[in-house]
Amino acid sequence: xxxxxxxxxxxxxxxxxxxxxxxxxxxxxxxxxxxxxxxxxxxxxxxxxxxxxxxxxxxxxxxxxxxxxxxxxxxxxxxxxxxxxxxxxxxxxxx
Amino acid sequence: xxxxxxxxxxxxxxxxxxxxxxxxxxxxxxxxxxxxxxxxxxxxxxxxxxxxxxxxxxxxxxxxxxxxxxxxxxxxxxxxxxxxxxxxxxxxxxxxxxxxxxxxxxxxxxxxxxxxxxxxxxxxxxxxxxxxxxxxxxxxxxxxxxxxxxxxxxxxxxxxxxxxxxxxxxxxxxxxxxxxxxxxxxxxxxxxxxxxxxxxxxxxxxxxxxxxxxxxxxxxxxxxxxxxxxxxxxxxxxxxxxxxxxxxxxxxxxxxxxxxxxxxxxxxxxxxxxxxxxxxxxxxxxxxxxxxxxxxxxxxxxxxxxxxxxxxxxxxxxxxxxxxxxxxxxxxxxxxxxxxxxxxxxxxxxxxxxxxxxxxxxxxxxxxxxxxxxxxxxxxxxxxxxxxxxxxxxxxxx
Numbered sequence: 001x002x003x004x005x006x007x008x009x010x011x012x013x014x015x016x017x018x019x020x021x022x023x024x025x026x027x028x029x030x031x032x033x034x035x036x037x038x039x040x041x042x043x044x045x046x047x048x049x050x051x052x053x054x055x056x057x058x059x060x061x062x063x064x065x066x067x068x069x070x071x072x073x074x075x076x077x078x079x080x081x082x083x084x085x086x087x088x089x090x091x092x093x094x095x
Numbered sequence: 096x097x098x099x100x101x102x103x104x105x106x107x108x109x110x111x112x113x114x115x116x117x118x119x120x121x122x123x124x125x126x127x128x129x130x131x132x133x134x135x136x137x138x139x140x141x142x143x144x145x146x147x148x149x150x151x152x153x154x155x156x157x158x159x160x161x162x163x164x165x166x167x168x169x170x171x172x173x174x175x176x177x178x179x180x181x182x183x184x185x186x187x188x189x190x191x192x193x194x195x196x197x198x199x200x201x202x203x204x205x206x207x208x209x210x211x212x213x214x215x216x217x218x219x220x221x222x223x224x225x226x227x228x229x230x231x232x233x234x235x236x237x238x239x240x241x242x243x244x245x246x247x248x249x250x251x252x253x254x255x256x257x258x259x260x261x262x263x264x265x266x267x268x269x270x271x272x273x274x275x276x277x278x279x280x281x282x283x284x285x286x287x288x289x290x291x292x293x294x295x296x297x298x299x300x301x302x303x304x305x306x307x308x309x310x311x312x313x314x315x316x317x318x319x320x321x322x323x324x325x326x327x328x329x330x331x332x333x334x335x336x337x338x339x340x341x342x343x344x345x346x347x348x349x350x351x352x353x354x355x356x357x358x359x360x361x362x363x364x365x366x367x368x369x370x371x372x373x374x375x376x377x378x379x380x381x382x383x384x385x386x387x388x389x390x391x392x393x394x395x396x397x398x399x400x401x402x403x404x405x406x407x408x409x410x411x412x413x414x415x416x417x418x419x420x421x422x423x424x425x426x427x428x429x430x431x432x433x434x435x436x437x438x439x440x441x442x443x444x445x446x447x448x449x450x451x452x453x454x455x456x457x458x459x460x461x462x463x464x465x466x467x468x469x470x471x472x473x474x475x476x477x478x479x480x481x482x483x484x485x486x487x488x489x490x491x492x493x
Contacts, residue, residue, distance in 0.1 A: 001111065008416065011420065012420070015420065015423055015424070015427075018427065019423075019427070019451070019452070019454060022427060022449070022451050023451055025449075026449075026451045029279035029280075030151050030152070032224060032225050032277060032279045032280055033151070033152040033225075033279065033280050033282070033283055034151075034152065034154060034155040034218075035155075035218045035221045035222065035224055035225050036222070036225045036276070036280045036283050036284055037152055037153055037154070037155045037156055037283060038155035038156075038216065038217045038218040038219075039213060039216050039217070039218045039219045039221065039222040039225075040209055040211060040216070040222075040284075040287070040289060041156070041157045041160075041190070041192055041211060041216060041310040042153070042156060042283055043153065043156050043157070043160060043336070043341050044153075044341075045145070045148065045149055045152065045153075045282050045283060045345075046207075046243075046281075046282060046283055046284065046285045046286050046287070046444075046446055047145070047282070047438065047439065047445070047446070047448075048438065048439050048440055048442050048445075049204070049205045049207075049286050049439075049442040049443070049444045049445070050205065050439070050440045050441045050442040050443075051440075052196060052205075054440070055196075055205065055207065055286075056207075057344055057345075057348050058336065058340070058341040058344040058345070059160060059162070059308070059336060059341075060169070
């Protein structure tokens with residue numbers, strides 16, 4: 001039992017040091033990402049590029065899914081995983 | 096040593112030996128349980144990391160973005176709109192931008208083309224720092240582009256030194272690659288082609304009097320909501336998007352995304368609770384005999400309940416530790432490869448994420464509450480039933 005606990009502690013010590021390393025690297029590179037965002041005026045992350053409303057959920061058409069033609073059925077896999085835009089976004093904050 | 100503590104240490108000792116006696120059954124429960132926790136924890140780590148990524152990276156997004164809608168679709172913004180916005184008190188700068196999508200028929204990839212006047216953008220002079228190779232073209236330099244790493248790979252795979260794109264009239268426009276973005280910015284720039292705004296107009300055949308949207312910068316951050324309201328009032332067909340709304344969007348999309356996944360995972364968890372209940376509720380003759388012997392030896396119902404509690408706690412604790420450890424390794428070392436097909440869908444281009452799993456106490460507590468507590472709740476009644484087995488009835492069965 002003690003041996004098992006010692007092994008677990010060792011594994012978690014290694015993982016924690018990896019986490020600290022990854023976090024330091026992430027923070028060091030954060031400045032570069034912020035420069036790219038500011039200089040290019042970016043509004044979205046490039047995670048899913050298959051449809052415009054999942055490539056640019058913040059800046060694409062507010063009713064982009066289902067608008068390829070009236071009554072169109074959503075067919076992009078990532079479309080199932082993105083929320084519709086915030087209703088207030090259309091007419092400015094606070095309205 | 097305190098008598099109560101000694102008693103509990105002895106009970107734990109007995110519980111461990113009891114677990115070991117029924118190791119096949121307990122290991123099977125632990126493996127299934129650890130698998131469920133692994134899935135829940137992986138989703139929480141991924142969505143937490145992506146949300147943090149978005150909030151950090153988009154902190155410097157334009158304070159206000161103005162688009163124009165026509166028939167429910169985004170359309171070009173006349174540059175006159177920019178002049179109207181610039182006349183609003185408190186607006187520091189209005190920068191028109193051209194951007195759009197380009198579908199590459201050879202690879203089936205959707206590319207994002209951006210044309211912007213870097214001299215007018217904040218931190219535009221520092222964009223060189225984000226490049227792994229090459230440098231930012233001189234302002235107004237035509238025919239030279241900055242590209243994300245995936246675009247570079249696509250161009251190389253075609254064996255060409257130039258990036259060739261087609262205008263709407265199918266005439267060809269060729270661009271030399273002046274620079275490639277660093278891998279550190281992959282999550283923002285992987286599918287980008289950044290060019291001079293005049294080149295982008297020419298590529299998309301957009302009128303010189305129009306732009307895709309306007310980036311608006313204000314002097315006082317506190318005034319952003321007020322100015323956004325004034326823009327919306329002055330331009331009735333405009334869609335006004337503030338930086339705060341972009342952040343909110345990302346909190347919502349990933350929250351919903353993880354919520355959608357959680358529905359599937361909760362179904363798996365419910366199935367597991369039923370499985371645990373079924374395993375724990377049927378007292379085997381061996382268990383019945385064990386309880387009887389313990390009672391004859393003077394154990395009380397509370398002692399047997401304590402044994403059952405520790406059994407559940409050790410199995411659940413072991414599964415929680417194994418599941419969360421596996422989830423961390425899955426997300427940090429393998430970039431959440433099990434979820435990648437769902438996250439990126441049919442995307443041809445996807446970035447290397449290098450996620451930092453969100454190891455916050457709140458995240459771990461949430462996972463604990465969603466997994467360990469239902470298991471403990473599902474086993475408490477069977478444990479109580481096993482503890483109140485009457486000695487005489489059990490003896491008659493021996």
